[in-house]
Every structure is written in structure tokens, then in C-alpha cells.
């Protein structure tokens with residue numbers, strides 16, 4: 435989760451038996467190396483680095499491979515130009531898709547694991563198909579390649595459902611925004627805890643920032659409602675466009691509509707920033723340590739399978 439997941443969260447997930455993922459796709463190579471090393475200090479278990487193929491990633495990939503990152507996760511555009519390089523260096527390669535045709539293409543270019551991201555997901559959303567039909571559609575075209583389900587999975591019920599649909603595992607975002615190890619602003623976290631399944635909205639390009647055609651899902655907030663009231667004008671004509679509405683050490687001035695994840699030290703109109711969240715936010719009700727979240731989800735899923743087996 436770009437802007438929300440750092441070494442602490444990724445390492446906590448890996449230490450609890452998951453595969454923690456560090457999103458490093460916009461950082462300079464020095465920071466990429468530093469964050470990988472920091473994560474290594476916090477866990478001896480495998481973790482992944484996530485690279486967004488909308489942007490050139492060859493240099494960041496080289497740093498990751500040089501540092502021995504065991505799993506590379508690509509998403510958005512076609513990863514074929516970098517898959518063989520990552521595999522040659524011994525990494526396991528994952529790619530996130532939003533439909534079956536892209537899943538097949540990923541497998542044909544050598545991807546080891548396909549992540550099927552449903553439309554319910556928080557943050558940037560690749561496709562327009564919900565997880566329930568997407569997972570079996572992807573499973574059906576990838577042969578023996580494992581499929582990991584993402585989007586709308588926030589508890590053991592979602593995990594059990596994804597496994598029943600043929601997934602080999604689940605990829606969870608929104609639920610970890612309510613973890614002790616995540617680095618987001620407390621007001622953002624409070625709004626997540628209070629939100630229902632009705633409170634997110636899928637937008638084509640409202641919270642932009644130099645990444646074209648990047649649909650996303652966020653909590654409905656004043657930025658969304660004011661833009662809707664104004665008749666959904668295009669970029670360049672939106673209410674308050676270009677106004678500085680917050681400030682953070684890492685980012686400096688934050689202008690309205692910037693694709694920025696509210697960090698703990700941000701000050702200003704936090705409510706109006708991009709509050710990324712998936713529809714599964716309805717099941718996010720308390721802040722817990724990552725290890726407890728993972729233990730709870732596994733136990734719930736196991737209990738469901740035991741009940742169904744009777």
C-alpha cells in the first residue's frame with residue numbers, strides 16, 4: 435500500500451506468517467535500498483517489493499535483485515519486459531491483474547503467481563470486475579499457476595470464500611490500514627473505523643498526480659461530494675483545484691486532488707485528502723497488531739471450513 439506500508443508493516447506481516455509487501459515504485463534507488471535493508475533488519479522471513487509498471491522500473495528492480503529481495507510484485511501495466519530479468523536473478527514474480535485476459539498474458543510471459551484484484555479493492559483499482567466473478571475467471575485460465583485473491587477480503591469469511599473460489603491465498607490491503615504498524619494519519623484511521631460498505635466510491639481520475647487513467651477507490655469525503663455537486667467537472671475545472679490544503683514533511687505542500695496518502699505528520703484538511711479504502715472497510719472495526727489480525731483471519735477461515743466439512 436503506497437504511502438501507508440513501510441518496513442514496519444511489511445516485516446510485521448512476514449513475521450506473522452504472511453508475505454509483507456513494500457511498495458517502493460516511486461522512490462529513488464537509495465531509498466529503495468535503504469527500505470529493503472530496514473525490512474531485513476526487522477524480519478528474517480521472505481517479503482516482496484511492489485513495482486508499478488506505469489513507470490520505468492528497471493533500475494529499482496536491479497537494486498531489489500542486488501539486495502536479494504525474494505519476491506517481486508508488479509502491477510498495472512504489462513510486466514513482460516522485466517519478468518525474465520527478475521526470474522534469472524532467482525526472484526519469484528507476482529503480477530496483479532483485473533481480468534482473465536491479462537492473467538493469461540502474465541502467465542505466458544513467465545509470471546509465477548497471479549494476483550486477481552477485484553473492483554471492491556481500496557487504492558488504485560486495475561479492473562472493473564468484482565472479486566466473486568473475477569477469481570474463478572482468472573483461476574480458469576492460468577493452469578497450475580497459483581492465484582492470490584485481492585479486493586474486499588477483510589476477515590476469515592472473505593478468505594474462506596476466496597479459497598472456495600479457487601484462490602491459493604489472499605492479499606489484504608484495507609484491513610491493515612487499521613493495524614498498529616501502519617503509518618497513516620489518525621484522522622484517516624478513525625474515518626476507516628467508522629465507515630460502512632456504502633461509504634467508498636470508485637473514481638476514474640479524481641485524486642490524480644501524474645498517473646493517467648488510474649481509477650481508484652476512496653472513502654467518500656468533502657472533496658468527492660463537492661466535485662459531484664459541481665457536476666463532476668474534468669481535471670483543471672474542479673472546485674478548489676490547485677489550493678494547498680495540507681502539508682507534510684515528506685511531501686511539502688499538498689494541493690487539492692493530489693494522489694497522496696495522509697501520513698501521521700500531515701497537518702491541514704486531512705478529511706479532504708485521498709482516503710483510500712476498499713468496500714471491505716465495513717469489516718474493519720478496531721486497530722490491532724498485525725499478528726493479531728492475521729491470527730484472527732486464519733482462525734475464522736479454519737472454523738468456517740471445519741463447519742462446512744460436517
Ligand SMILES: Cc1cc2nc3c(=O)[nH]c(=O)nc-3n(C[C@H](O)[C@H](O)[C@H](O)COP(=O)(O)O)c2cc1C
Pocket residue numbers: 435436437438457484508509530551554555556557558584585586587588605606607608609695710711712713714
Ligand atoms: C492505501 C492503499 C494503497 C495502495 N497502494 C498500492 C500500491 O502501491 N501498489 C499496489 O499494487 N496496490 C496498491 N493498493 C491496492 C492493494 O494492493 C490491494 O489490491 C487492495 O488493497 C486489496 O483490496 P482491499 O483493500 O479490499 O483489501 C493499495 C491499496 C490501499 C488501500
